[in-house]
Structure formats: structure tokens, C-alpha cells
Amino acid sequence: MQNIIFYGLALILLSISLFKDRAKTKKSLIKAWRSFENILPQMLAMIFGIGLIIAFLSPELISQIIGGSSGWWGVVLAAVLGSVTLIPAFVAFPMAAILLQNGAGYMQLSAFVSTLTMVGVLTVPLEIKFFGRKFTIIRNSTAFLFSFLVALLIGKVMG
Numbered sequence: 001m002q003n004i005i006f007y008g009l010a011l012i013l014l015s016i017s018l019f020k021d022r023a024k025t026k027k028s029l030i031k032a033w034r035s036f037e038n039i040l041p042q043m044l045a046m047i048f049g050i051g052l053i054i055a056f057l058s059p060e061l062i063s064q065i066i067g068g069s070s071g072w073w074g075v076v077l078a079a080v081l082g083s084v085t086l087i088p089a090f091v092a093f094p095m096a097a098i099l100l101q102n103g104a105g106y107m108q109l110s111a112f113v114s115t116l117t118m119v120g121v122l123t124v125p126l127e128i129k130f131f132g133r134k135f136t137i138i139r140n141s142t143a144f145l146f147s148f149l150v151a152l153l154i155g156k157v158m159g
Contacts, residue, residue: 042088049095053099062099062102063102063103066078066099066104066108066112067104068107074107074108075108078109078112079112079114079147080115082111082116082119082147083116083121092116092117106155106158107151107154110155114146115143118147119140119147120140124136
């Protein structure tokens with residue numbers, strides 16, 4: 001029902017926009033379509049990747065590796081995986097939701113998403129080029145350690 005309300009509201013607002021300025025509305029819709037085209041390959045790759053993970057790893061195995069019962073070893077593993085993975089945040093959150101539904105733990109996923117968005121092992125050479133070695137190492141190390149604090153807080157709140 002909520003989706004119907006949102007889609008209906010979007011159509012009403014789009015109609016108002018068309019009535020007020022047809023040219024601007026058309027230009028906005030073209031921009032929106034181009035943005036969608038840019039995001040689509042990453043979203044499809046994410047859906048494909050998650051499909052493979054879920055096809056090859058049972059919910060029980062996901063739960064063992066990064067589930068709530070995996071404890072701090074699962075948090076460390078998730079943090080390391082997040083540090084070396086290069087996925088945009090808008091892809092990471094839906095992926096985390098699917099992993100959560102398939103047995104992953106809150107602490108582990110919070111460490112994964114935190115390091116995914118804040119730590120960039122693959123982008124270190126570029127970051128060193130722009131910000132210098134010392135800053136890059138301090139920033140990435142601090143962000144990595146901060147992800148454990150985030151995992152602990154999420155574990156206390158959700159666990």
C-alpha cells in the first residue's frame with residue numbers, strides 16, 4: 001500500500017511539473033534516465049554477485065562465517081573483506097540487507113559496511129598521491145579501527 005501511495009504521489013507531482021513547464025520536466029526526465037543508466041550496471045552486478053553468494057553459500061554457512069555466532073572473528077573477517085572490496089555504498093546497503101536475511105549478524109555487517117565505505121585498500125595508491133603516505137595510513141587505520149567501535153555499538157543496540 002505504501003508503494004502505491006508513493007507512486008501515486010510521484011505521478012501527481014510529475015503531472016504538476018509537466019503542467020508548469022513541459023521543457024524543464026522533459027529535461028529532468030532525460031537526466032534521471034541517464035542517471036539510471038549509469039547506476040544500472042552496478043546494480044545488476046550486485047544482484048548477480050549476491051545471487052551467486054546465496055546460490056553457493058547456504059544461509060547456515062553464511063551464518064557460520066559472518067553470523068551472530070561467529071563472534072569477533074566474523075567481525076574481523078567482515079572488516080577485512082569490506083576494506084578490500086570496492087563497492088559503492090548505494091550497492092552495499094541492499095547487499096547487507098540480503099545477507100542479513102540469509103543469516104549474517106548485525107555486528108559483522110556493520111563492520112563490513114563501515115570498512116567498505118570508509119577504508120580503501122584498493123584506492124591507497126591514489127590517496128597517497130593526493131594526500132600523502134602518512135595521512136593515508138592514519139586515515140585508513142583509524143577508519144578500520146572505528147569500524148570495530150561501530151560493530152560493538154550496533155551489537156549492543158541490536159543484540
